[in-house]
Amino acid sequence: MVESLFLTDLVLAFLLAVTGVLLGRRAGRHQMTPGASAVLRRFLYATTAVVAARVVVAVMLLVAGGWEPAAHRFLLGLPVVALPLAWTWLRPHPIAGHVTAMGALTSFYVLYVPPGPQDMAIAVLAAITVLGMTGAASLLLGIWRSGNGRLRRMPWLSGVAVLAVAASVGALFMAAQPGPDVHASVRDWGGGAEPAPAVAAPQAAGGHHGGAAPVARPVAADPAAARTRSVDELTGPRDREPDVRFTLTAAKGVVRLASGKQVEALTFNGTSPGPELRVRHGELVEVTLINRDVAEGVTLHWHGIDVANAEDGVPGVTQNAGRPGKKHVYRFVPDRAGTYWYHTHRDANRSIERGLFGALIVEGDDTEAGFIRNVFTHQWPGEIAAFGTADVPEGVAVAPDTPVTLRLINSSKEPHRLMLGGTPYKVTALDGNPINRPGDLKPGTDLLLAAGGRYDVSFTMPAGPVTLRLDTAEAPNPVALTLSSDGKAAPAELTPGELFDRIGYGKPDVPVDSAPYQRDFQLVLDNGLGFSGGAFTWSNTINGRLWPAVPTLMVREGDKVRMVITSRGIGDHPMHLHGHRVRVLSRNGTPVTGSAWWADTINVAPGESYEITFTANNPGIWMDHCHDFDHAEAGMVMHLAYEGVTSPYHGDGH
Structure with missing residues (x-):
């Protein structure tokens, strides 16, 4: 539902830009040829209808996903057009119409080029400045147009709007370029701790996922900082x-x-x-x-x-x-x-x-005893779905009463829904981490396996067949693994059922560490226009930016780190931090109540917000990226770096 709301809002924001342009054009004509205010008012109806629809969508997002996915709409995207719109209804004047038109364009811009949380204050100030300058320009233009002359009647404000768009695109291009210094501090990412040292910007190297590689050279903030160590020493x-x-x-x-x-x-x-x-x-x-x-x-x-x-x-x-x-x-x-x-x-x-x-x-x-099987869910070139190399139904003989363990591993770019029918089962581990006292899940309970993620499931083989199906496969040869006493049973026809929810599964075991955090980061995953690989594109962003413009998160060894990762865009993002096991504390504000939720890959779906924590106990420079390789290659990559650690690998010759 949340993803459909995001898509609806994108369409409405585009319509708002169109109605805003038409409203501004009418306001300009009204300014050049003064007439009854009722003429201008008629052009407010469409804009008002679209703004009202966007308000409804924002409220639905708030109800469905909570504050985080909807926040920038209420803080900036809607006020920037709704307030001038109300002014125009109260006083239908060309100046108010021009400001409303610019507000509509600004609202469109901040949705299609979303600011990260670290940029919200600047974005609000910029929006106020743009609207104020539009009002002032409209006032001066109205005074000037009181005289005669063809030059006075030219669409000056339209030209100003075009220049503003060109300047915005230019700023996006400049922001996407790796410079000599990217000042990555805890404050940059919504934290409250002291700033970390500056880090040299990543240089083009064609490394991971076909992108470039970071050259992290922290500049010591104080003389007592730990000695510099190269990655090669670790x-x-x-x-x-x-x-x-x-x-x-x-x-x-x-x-x-x-x-x-x-x-x-x-x-x-x-x-x-x-x-x-x-x-x-x-x-x-x-x-x-x-x-x-x-x-x-x-x-x-x-x-x-x-x-x-x-x-x-x-x-x-x-x-x-x-x-x-x-x-x-x-x-x-x-x-x-x-x-x-x-x-x-x-x-x-x-x-x-x-x-x-x-x-x-x-x-x-x-x-380990019994029947044990590694099951890769994989998409081969040509979008051929398979369990490993089995792209057609497979039957395996397993005697009744045999303990069965299926190790499910997703080696694909996207999450996979797995359907398991024929027996109750337990999820005994997630990402290699045991689940304390897992309970039985009823047959037909589905598993959503994140790209890069793993589930261990176990059950005792019943007398009848057990079928594991992959939802991405299509008839007439859906991918299925069927266990039966003779290995000849046909795969069961399974339909999507209730999804397994990790948040309350198992019994509590390891209490949450109540010690204060030394680092507190906020990551917002979004969609937007920007430059990636030198091309202007629609892509997936981290805090409003694409790699290599995403600053490095800096930590000190021993820091206790908290992250809040929110997706307010389209598509799932399986976020994977190298070198560290993380603990999920809550999802969408709801605390984990079952067994401690340890993971290395977290599938952040549209509208979801995860609060995670980990201890910075593994020095180095670590990738933190979306494991949907299409997203990562297009720039959804950042790094976690420890103070005092450098890398000599500026590139590998490509």
Whole structure:
């Protein structure tokens, strides 16, 4: 519902701009040829109707999504046109008409080019200035037009409006350019702590997701600041032999799907998904990555594992991408058991889709038993949906009374709805984090799996079949996994049911730390016009900006950090912070009441607002980005950087 309200408001704002232009044109004619005020009044009806409709939509947004998604409409977008409109109705004069027309255009602008929370005060001041200057110009123009002459009757205010639009577009272009300094402070992002040091702006490097890479060089605010450390110093253990070694060779190849279709793919060790890497928590893991012939370059990112920064696999930030014929060695110690995955972070928008990903399973102290299956929900090139490589229904034999664990991993760009029927089941873990005392979910309860996210589900195999379906698949060959005693049962016909809600699931275990926060950030995810990759585009923004214009969030080691992430735009945004496990405290103002909600990827849907917290205990320069790779590639990327940490990777040659 919230997404449809956002779309409706975009259409209404466009109509408002049109009626505003017509109103301003009529006000100008009325100024040049004075007549009865009733003539101007007739042109207010359409504008008033559109403003009234936008007020209704804003109230519905307030009811459906709370204050955060609707705030900028009530604080700026509606007052900037509603107040001049009321003035025009009370006194239908050309000056009031001109101010109302400019208010309509300003209201359109702040919705299509939304300001971030850090820019709201400036935006309000700018709007007041624009309206005041419009009124003054209209007054002076009216006095001048009291005389005769063709020059006096030209559409001067229209020319001023055109210049204002050109200046706004120019300002957007300049704001999108990486400059020598981006002063990223806690205050920039709605925090109340002292400012962090300035950070050198990211320089173009073509690193993660085909974008550029950051060069974070904090300037010490005081002489007592900790010594500067390079990302290269923040490695996994190098002083002892690893407990387990793997080699992954990235290469071009062909993947044959279960339907017989062949996909021109990229593979690890000749397969996709790549080999399962199974280790134990606390072991020192060494993985050697070899790039045989992937021209784009390859890295390995250990999604959900809080590795040391140098092992994070982000080109242009923690390393250069491995070129054909090159190798790179990663070392890390996973400190938590659970379901994780690995994937390249170079040109991820295309390379993961083509196959450069695999499962990383970290075993704990408990011995797993029964039927265990990793299930990747994946979209292959050509929008071919599959469970791994199974793009047609698959049957598997599982004896009744067998414990079953399905490790669900979304390696696609978008969230997937999974339908599970035939048995009650439990969600035992989210993003590798165990859920305390999970309860039974009735058959037909659906799971919304965030892009990059994971669910572990478990049940005891019943006598009848159990079907897992992927909602993105279409007939006649919907993607389904059916477990039955002989493996020959047909998949059940499932329809979308009630969605699983994590907020109250399980029993409370770890109390929330009540200590004060040292850093408090506000992130607003939005849609708007701007420049990305040198092109003027409609894109997804963070605090009104696109990378590389999104300032870095600065922290000190040991800081307790709070973030409020709000989506007031269209589309889901699975936000993924590297190197840190976060805890969700509330959603849309409702506190988490079940088991502590730990995650590494949070799907922020339209109108949703999440309050999360984490401890800054892993020094480095970390990506924080939308895991919808289309969004990330277009600029929905920022970074979290620790004071005193620098990166030498200004680029990797592309």
